[in-house]
Amino acid sequence: MPRGRWFWLAAPALLLIGAVFLVPVGWLLLRSLSDPRWGLQNYAAVFAHPVYLRVFWNTIVIAGSVTALCLLIGYPVAYTMAHAGERGRRFLVFVILIPFWTSLLVRTYAWLVLLQQNGLVNRVLVDSGLVAAPLQLVYNRLGVLIGMVQVQLPFMVLPLYAVLSRIHPRYGQAAATLGAPPVAEFRRVYLPLSLPGVFTGCALVFITSLGYYITPALLGGRQDLMIAQLILIQIGDFGNWGLAAALAIILLFGAAVTLALFYRILAARQRPLR
Amino acid sequence: MLAPVLELVAIRKVYGDTVAVGDVSFALGRGEFLTLLGPSGSGKTTTLMMVAGLVAPSAGTMLLDGKPLDPLPPYKRNIGLVFQSYALFPHMTVAQNIAFPLEMRGMDRREIQRRTGRALDLVGLPGYETRYPDQLSGGQQQRIALARAIVFEPRLLLMDEPLGALDKKLREQMQIEIMRLHKQLDISVIYVTHDQDEALVMSDRIAVFNSGRIEQLGAPEELYERPASRFVADFLGESNFFPGIAKVVGGEHCEIEHGKDRLRGRSRGLAAGQAAVLAVRPERIRLAPPGSPALASENFVSGRVRNIVYLGKSRKYIVQIDDGVEIAVFEQARGDRIPTVGVGDAVTLIWPVDDSTVLSA
Numbered sequence: 001m002p003r004g005r006w007f008w009l010a011a012p013a014l015l016l017i018g019a020v021f022l023v024p025v026g027w028l029l030l031r032s033l034s035d036p037r038w039g040l041q042n043y044a045a046v047f048a049h050p051v052y053l054r055v056f057w058n059t060i061v062i063a064g065s066v067t068a069l070c071l072l073i074g075y076p077v078a079y080t081m082a083h084a085g086e087r088g089r090r091f092l093v094f095v096i097l098i099p100f101w102t103s104l105l106v107r108t109y110a111w112l113v114l115l116q117q118n119g120l121v122n123r124v125l126v127d128s129g130l131v132a133a134p135l136q137l138v139y140n141r142l143g144v145l146i147g148m149v150q151v152q153l154p155f156m157v158l159p160l161y162a163v164l165s166r167i168h169p170r171y172g173q174a175a176a177t178l179g180a181p182p183v184a185e186f187r188r189v190y191l192p193l194s195l196p197g198v199f200t201g202c203a204l205v206f207i208t209s210l211g212y213y214i215t216p217a218l219l220g221g222r223q224d225l226m227i228a229q230l231i232l233i234q235i236g237d238f239g240n241w242g243l244a245a246a247l248a249i250i251l252l253f254g255a256a257v258t259l260a261l262f263y264r265i266l267a268a269r270q271r272p273l274r
Numbered sequence: 275m276l277a278p279v280l281e282l283v284a285i286r287k288v289y290g291d292t293v294a295v296g297d298v299s300f301a302l303g304r305g306e307f308l309t310l311l312g313p314s315g316s317g318k319t320t321t322l323m324m325v326a327g328l329v330a331p332s333a334g335t336m337l338l339d340g341k342p343l344d345p346l347p348p349y350k351r352n353i354g355l356v357f358q359s360y361a362l363f364p365h366m367t368v369a370q371n372i373a374f375p376l377e378m379r380g381m382d383r384r385e386i387q388r389r390t391g392r393a394l395d396l397v398g399l400p401g402y403e404t405r406y407p408d409q410l411s412g413g414q415q416q417r418i419a420l421a422r423a424i425v426f427e428p429r430l431l432l433m434d435e436p437l438g439a440l441d442k443k444l445r446e447q448m449q450i451e452i453m454r455l456h457k458q459l460d461i462s463v464i465y466v467t468h469d470q471d472e473a474l475v476m477s478d479r480i481a482v483f484n485s486g487r488i489e490q491l492g493a494p495e496e497l498y499e500r501p502a503s504r505f506v507a508d509f510l511g512e513s514n515f516f517p518g519i520a521k522v523v524g525g526e527h528c529e530i531e532h533g534k535d536r537l538r539g540r541s542r543g544l545a546a547g548q549a550a551v552l553a554v555r556p557e558r559i560r561l562a563p564p565g566s567p568a569l570a571s572e573n574f575v576s577g578r579v580r581n582i583v584y585l586g587k588s589r590k591y592i593v594q595i596d597d598g599v600e601i602a603v604f605e606q607a608r609g610d611r612i613p614t615v616g617v618g619d620a621v622t623l624i625w626p627v628d629d630s631t632v633l634s635a
Contacts, residue, residue, distance in 0.1 A: 168359075170357055170361040171361055173348070173355075174361040175374070176347070176348040177326050177328070177348050177351070177423075178354075178375035178378060178423075179349050179350075179352070179375050179379055180349055180374070180378050181347075188374070193364070
């Protein structure tokens with residue numbers, strides 16, 4: 001069977017990616033270099049204004065925090081899934097996938113209702129006497145993180161689960177018979193073997209977090225402006241297509257570099273699990 | 275025997291309604307090589323895992339050097355275990371794998387380095403320190419797994435079908451290697467296998483497992499020559515079985531009625547009238563022309579040759595005796611002897627009474 005024949009099976013997907021991704025990105029690149037006139041002035045503007053760099057920094061910090069929180073919350077979940085029985089595993093997969101059942105917009109508004117000043121969460125906290133006054137849970141960084149972590153958690157848990165479920169229990173057993181107490185067994189054997197899953201999950205969550213728009217826009221405060229929002233403001237409020245295009249290209253470039261970095265680390269660490 | 279290193283008293287493992295291991299008891303002498311032999315699912319690996327601490331017994335007691343073993347978690351037992359699949363840590367080099375148990379015991383770097391090097395010398399792979407497990411062949415991985423299991427000088431070495439994944443030549447080579455290490459280190463070993471040849475070659479004693487119980491425990495020769503049950507006679511080596519009824523019981527011998535023939539063999543504890551079976555090894559029977567005279571100390575039956583299989587070092591004759599039972603006979607092939615018996619020929623089978631064992635059916 002000539003290898004080339006199977007290539008056509010991927011043709012529809014490639015065409016779609018070409019039409020809806022490469023063409024617009026090429027157009028954006030062109031625009032960033034030509035609007036209002038040819039040159040690098042749009043890129044120069046981004047790097048000259050601390051405001052824009054600050055938004056980039058915000059974006060990286062928020063995406064990084066979301067990634068770290070997802071890992072912290074998701075690792076135990078994935079571990080439980082990998083070591084649960086068939087029923088427990090199915091239940092957990094079901095729970096993990098619930099967020100995908102509703103639209104991002106609906107979920108974000110739901111968080112708004114729950115977290116606002118006289119929302120459900122604050123009411124319970126105040127009525128039970130745990131806090132004296134309602135807490136500021138939304139329109140700040142906390143709100144952004146709560147909303148984004150909930151949405152992104154499955155992207156951490158699923159790749160992690162895929163790797164953890166393939167770690168054969170005999171490695172842990174071998175470590176135990178060689179004298180490793182549970183903590184050492186986890187730190188020296190299980191955790192290193194799970195790193196491919198950690199890297200894949202982190203790369204997925206971090207890179208998709210970079211481009212978030214709805215959640216920070218609705219749940220965040222003025223301090224939590226992310227790059228996607230800034231792009232929209234530049235186009236919608238100022239009609240500044242050139243600068244918006246430059247911001248988008250830089251974001252894309254950053255995401256690509258991050259991905260390449262994760263991939264490098266992953267490839268360097270990868271050893272077949274037998 | 276000296277004070278045993280390990281003692282199992284009525285060890286039991288039950289999963290739901292299934293009894294995986296039922297009341298297994300044995301004592302392992304210092305420096306002894308004991309093999310747990312049995313078909314898969316007979317409870318031998320479960321027994322081994324209970325000694326290692328990876329499976330908790332449902333009942334019974336285990337003593338290591340006279341002290342209860344059960345309350346200790348696996349990492350405090352100081353028992354080496356070699357898995358069938360080796361279970362080398364894939365993210366560590368050979369040296370890191372072997373150093374792992376030493377680091378867990380808080381040894382200093384120089385001592386670790388010295389012992390790691392010595393262990394690699396012992397298994398014949400010096401200079402392999404920086405390799406990763408996936409850069410080694412199956413046999414090499416097995417040697418490293420062995421080095422890792424003995425480097426911390428455990429009280430006991432357990433091996434779970436360690437040669438199962440290797441081809442025949444390499445397996446025989448590793449058998450000799452393991453026997454050499456056993457002698458050199460004077461370590462007590464429990465070895466699990468389903469390969470009867472391996473068990474016969476390597477062991478001081480063999481425990482034959484069947485459905486979660488020990489059918490017989492003894493030296494290889496004892497098990498082969500004096501099997502205590504039909505299962506042992508059948509599983510360890512090859513046996514011919516003549517079913518019948520025990521007729522005359524007395525002393526060390528028993529006579530059974532098999533069709534119109536009367537056959538005698540060694541026996542213990544059989545009652546007259548009981549259903550019995552006489553077992554004899556194929557290599558103990560000799561083929562003779564029909565009607566040949568037999569000694570008083572010999573059994574004989576007549577039959578007809580159905581098939582002859584050439585096995586290189588021997589010939590296997592399948593002989594159907596008068597009542598339809600098929601009996602296998604091995605004859606050493608010698609260069610100077612052309613087989614005089616052909617397929618379809620009538621023959622008499624003759625063998626010594628003392629090479630026969632009468633067992634309860």
